[in-house]
Amino acid sequence: MTLHPLLAALRRHKAGVVLIALQIALTLAIVCNAVFIIGSRIERIHRPSGLNESDLFMVSQHWVGAPTGDDQATTDKLDSLLQADVATLRSLPDVESVTPINSLPLANSTWSGGASTKPDEKNEPAHVAYYFGGKDMLKTLGAHLAAGRDFTDDEIRHQAVRAPNQPVITIISQALADKLFPDHDALGKAIYFDGGNKPATIVGIVERLQTPSVESWANDFAWNTALIPTRLDGGSSRYAVRARPGRLNEAMKAATEALYKANPMRVFYLDGKGARAFSDIRANTYRADRGMAILMGVICLILLAVTGAGIVGLTSFWVGQRHKQIGVRRALGARKLDILRYFQAENLLIAGGGALAGIVLAIGLNLWLMHRFEMDRIPVVYVLLGVAVVLALGQLAVFAPARRAANVPPVVATRSV
Amino acid sequence: MFAYYLDLALRSLRRSPGLTALMVLTIAFGVAASMTAWSVFRAVSGDPIPWKSAQLHVPQVDMWGPSGRSPDSTDNDPPNALDYNDAVALMRDHRAKLQSAMYAIGPSVVPADAAKHPIQTGGHAVFGEFFAMVDVPFKYGSGWSATDDEHRAQVAVISAKLNEKVFDGANSVGKMLNIEGRDYRVVGVIGDWNPQPRFYDVVNTGGFASESEDLYVPFNTAISAGMSNDGNTNCSVVPEAGFEGLQRSSCVWIAYMAQLDDAAAVDAYRNYLEGFARTRYTGWAPNVRLRNLPDWLDHEHVVPSDTKVSLLIALGLLLVCLVNTAGLLLAKFLRRSSEIGVRRALGAPRLAIYAQFLTEGAVIGLTGGVLGLVLTGIGVASVALVLPRDIANLAHLDVSLLATTLVVSVLASLLAALYPTFRAARVVPAWQLKSN
Numbered sequence: 001m002t003l004h005p006l007l008a009a010l011r012r013h014k015a016g017v018v019l020i021a022l023q024i025a026l027t028l029a030i031v032c033n034a035v036f037i038i039g040s041r042i043e044r045i046h047r048p049s050g051l052n053e054s055d056l057f058m059v060s061q062h063w064v065g066a067p068t069g070d071d072q073a074t075t076d077k078l079d080s081l082l083q084a085d086v087a088t089l090r091s092l093p094d095v096e097s098v099t100p101i102n103s104l105p106l107a108n109s110t111w112s113g114g115a116s117t118k119p120d121e122k123n124e125p126a127h128v129a130y131y132f133g134g135k136d137m138l139k140t141l142g143a144h145l146a147a148g149r150d151f152t153d154d155e156i157r158h159q160a161v162r163a164p165n166q167p168v169i170t171i172i173s174q175a176l177a178d179k180l181f182p183d184h185d186a187l188g189k190a191i192y193f194d195g196g197n198k199p200a201t202i203v204g205i206v207e208r209l210q211t212p213s214v215e216s217w218a219n220d221f222a223w224n225t226a227l228i229p230t231r232l233d234g235g236s237s238r239y240a241v242r243a244r245p246g247r248l249n250e251a252m253k254a255a256t257e258a259l260y261k262a263n264p265m266r267v268f269y270l271d272g273k274g275a276r277a278f279s280d281i282r283a284n285t286y287r288a289d290r291g292m293a294i295l296m297g298v299i300c301l302i303l304l305a306v307t308g309a310g311i312v313g314l315t316s317f318w319v320g321q322r323h324k325q326i327g328v329r330r331a332l333g334a335r336k337l338d339i340l341r342y343f344q345a346e347n348l349l350i351a352g353g354g355a356l357a358g359i360v361l362a363i364g365l366n367l368w369l370m371h372r373f374e375m376d377r378i379p380v381v382y383v384l385l386g387v388a389v390v391l392a393l394g395q396l397a398v399f400a401p402a403r404r405a406a407n408v409p410p411v412v413a414t415r416s417v
Numbered sequence: 418m419f420a421y422y423l424d425l426a427l428r429s430l431r432r433s434p435g436l437t438a439l440m441v442l443t444i445a446f447g448v449a450a451s452m453t454a455w456s457v458f459r460a461v462s463g464d465p466i467p468w469k470s471a472q473l474h475v476p477q478v479d480m481w482g483p484s485g486r487s488p489d490s491t492d493n494d495p496p497n498a499l500d501y502n503d504a505v506a507l508m509r510d511h512r513a514k515l516q517s518a519m520y521a522i523g524p525s526v527v528p529a530d531a532a533k534h535p536i537q538t539g540g541h542a543v544f545g546e547f548f549a550m551v552d553v554p555f556k557y558g559s560g561w562s563a564t565d566d567e568h569r570a571q572v573a574v575i576s577a578k579l580n581e582k583v584f585d586g587a588n589s590v591g592k593m594l595n596i597e598g599r600d601y602r603v604v605g606v607i608g609d610w611n612p613q614p615r616f617y618d619v620v621n622t623g624g625f626a627s628e629s630e631d632l633y634v635p636f637n638t639a640i641s642a643g644m645s646n647d648g649n650t651n652c653s654v655v656p657e658a659g660f661e662g663l664q665r666s667s668c669v670w671i672a673y674m675a676q677l678d679d680a681a682a683v684d685a686y687r688n689y690l691e692g693f694a695r696t697r698y699t700g701w702a703p704n705v706r707l708r709n710l711p712d713w714l715d716h717e718h719v720v721p722s723d724t725k726v727s728l729l730i731a732l733g734l735l736l737v738c739l740v741n742t743a744g745l746l747l748a749k750f751l752r753r754s755s756e757i758g759v760r761r762a763l764g765a766p767r768l769a770i771y772a773q774f775l776t777e778g779a780v781i782g783l784t785g786g787v788l789g790l791v792l793t794g795i796g797v798a799s800v801a802l803v804l805p806r807d808i809a810n811l812a813h814l815d816v817s818l819l820a821t822t823l824v825v826s827v828l829a830s831l832l833a834a835l836y837p838t839f840r841a842a843r844v845v846p847a848w849q850l851k852s853n
Contacts, residue, residue, distance in 0.1 A: 019744035065598030070659030267537035291803035317748035
């Protein structure tokens with residue numbers, strides 16, 4: 001088939017062709033970027049936190065009228081309250097292990113600082129989020145130790161929540177180790193936190209452990225974490241609790257009941273419930289991302305449906321308009337297949353033109369979104385995928401009207417009206 | 418004449434029901450998607466206190482100096498909160514008409530009835546001027562006086578909800594409330610008030626919160642009681658231990674708002690602020706900001722960028738729907754070229770052709786709009802299921818949204834019909850009459 005008659009025919013209804021091509025270009029630009037947003041959100045939602053997330057839950061509470069905990073006596077008083085709670089939780093039959101902890105991955109509340117290999121560093125090379133916990137911290141979190149060892153029970157200290165962070169030993173994440181010690185093994189090395197001059201020895205490295213916050217300010221250090229063997233004593237406390245396999249709900253219910261029973265002068269956080277399964281913390285934290293992915297998905301579907309329907313409508317009209325010409329071609333010996341091919345080729349030409357413009361628009365839109373909304377650069381594969389989708393959509397949409405065109409009988413050519 | 422065009426339009430639309438349905442659906446979906454996104458955007462970008470937002474200002478002072486700034490900071494903006502010393506000094510100087518330093522608190526309240534569990538609350542420690550400054554509506558009583566602030570009086574203003582929980586909704590002014598083991602006298606109960614975003618302290622509240630705040634106590638009283646900060650603390654240098662150490666430090670954790678009624682007052686305050694920074698921080702050039710509330714909300718990125726991107730993408734969808742409708746209308750109108758030719762030959766002016774075809778466009782728009790209303794309703798209800806709760810709760814249907822939906826869809830379809838109508842009006846009658 002030669003291109004010439006195709007182009008000549010298209011020139012006769014320029015406006016319609018331009019409108020369809022424009023629509024395809026816009027569709028491509030929007031779909032590419034929307035699908036890219038969906039893809040990056042799904043990737044974000046599914047990145048593992050480094051915890052063993054099943055059977056894990058968090059308890060969060062506040063002791064009413066608790067001392068502020070600034071001097072040693074009140075710090076000790078708060079610590080005994082904390083220890084009592086831990087003992088209460090540990091004694092429950094459905095509980096496997098417990099640790100007091102200041103926060104959990106995805107739980108949002110963050111204590112972060114700077115980490116350096118040198119003392120008294122003003123601008124530390126790495127940002128880091130701390131997890132302060134007690135006995136069984138690593139075991140309860142279920143984070144995987146890549147090298148070194150866990151804390152021993154007699155290495156655990158306690159301090160007021162507002163005291164400076166000056167541990168003697170620490171376990172850090174592999175990401176932080178790689179950042180601070182790119183060339184050699186971090187194990188056994190000294191690390192300085194928050195521009196201080198007291199070294200902490202790295203006794204262990206965990207494979208992966210996410211920071212508590214997934215908000216944009218914490219993006220650049222999402223995997224830089226350090227475990228500190230210190231119980232923090234303040235008016236409020238959090239506990240990470242690992243239930244026995246399959247006993248999560250029972251353990252959660254028992255935990256808050258037992259704590260209330262042991263000491264009723266407390267209020268529970270987490271919507272007043274006091275306990276939240278880690279799966280709910282995860283769902284809650286990524287709710288915005290999930291919502292955005294769903295929204296973009298719905299918009300893509302509507303967009304493709306509208307564009308597809310538009311192509312069907314316009315092609316149908318063209319078929320009707322060229323009824324007579326089709327009849328003439330058929331009478332002159334064109335096969336049904338030739339007519340079908342003609343409309344398919346015509347659509348491919350228009351959609352191809354639209355797609356070319358669409359690629360430019362898609363990249364332009366992405367650049368603009370990058371500039372305004374800190375979006376990432378769109379990978380070429382999304383654009384190519386988008387092109388394939390709109391071309392396929394065009395062929396699919398044109399098929400029904402094109403087949404109707406192919407079924408126009410040659411006798412039409414001889415009818416006068 | 419309009420009735421005639423309407424009749425023509427309806428006849429024409431009935432003649433090709435498939436194409437008509439397609440155009441109506443296109444308009445309806447396009448409008449509904451953008452209206453749904455708009456409802457969310459409108460909810461989060463609205464001015465929480467429109468009658469006063471231009472007067473409310475947030476001062477910023479650079480207490481850290483250039484060395485406290487992150488190396489990748491480009492705008493040289495001072496920290497977005499104040500440290501304790503600066504906040505107290507600004508309050509002491511008292512240069513604005515009304516002003517308040519404030520910080521987030523989360524104390525628990527113990528009901529007098531021993532059978533009830535303690536209640537976890539959230540609120541702010543503020544100065545007495547806060548209530549007049551942000552126009553807090555009182556159901557009972559009022560805020561506290563400057564003397565109460567000065568004398569660290571144990572007084573409290575509570576929300577209607579907390580009043581309901583603790584005092585069964587009765588007028589509790591004068592009654593005692595046990596907060597963290599200390600007795601506070603209730604001086605006011607706030608009526609229905611839950612501004613979104615929580616403009617007076619967006620740094621600590623993140624902007625939006627579905628629950629209203631329960632409790633306000635005097636700033637100085639809260640400090641004396643050791644009521645700790647429930648919001649963010651940002652430090653350039655590690656502070657000394659304890660809540661008192663925090664108060665001595667340059668860590669920022671206190672929000673501040675001042676009411677400045679006119680440009681002269683704003684200028685005077687800005688000068689004062691520069692002088693304040695110059696005398697207190699001699700190591701670097703005074704670096705201060707004084708933004709009014711809308712600028713401040715913008716600077717703090719209170720509107721989530723997801724909401725903006727969604728709106729943009731949805732508007733893109735509407736644009737595609739417009740182009741689509743334009744294409745279909747073009748086809749439809751030009752198919753009737755012979756009809757137009759006859760009308761023109763019989764003396765109809767171009768204007769009449771315009772009127773006829775734009776009427777047809779408007780009919781499609783109106784029908785699409787009505788369907789769009791239903792779809793927008795479904796859309797707004799469904800975003801509540803997928804968006805973060807704090808934001809989703811704010812998006813709602815109201816008369817103005819419904820009216821906008823109809824207007825947008827009629828305008829959109831008129832816009833889409835414009836070019837096709839232009840083409841239709843230019844049909845040359847002689848050609849059409851000849852060709853058959």
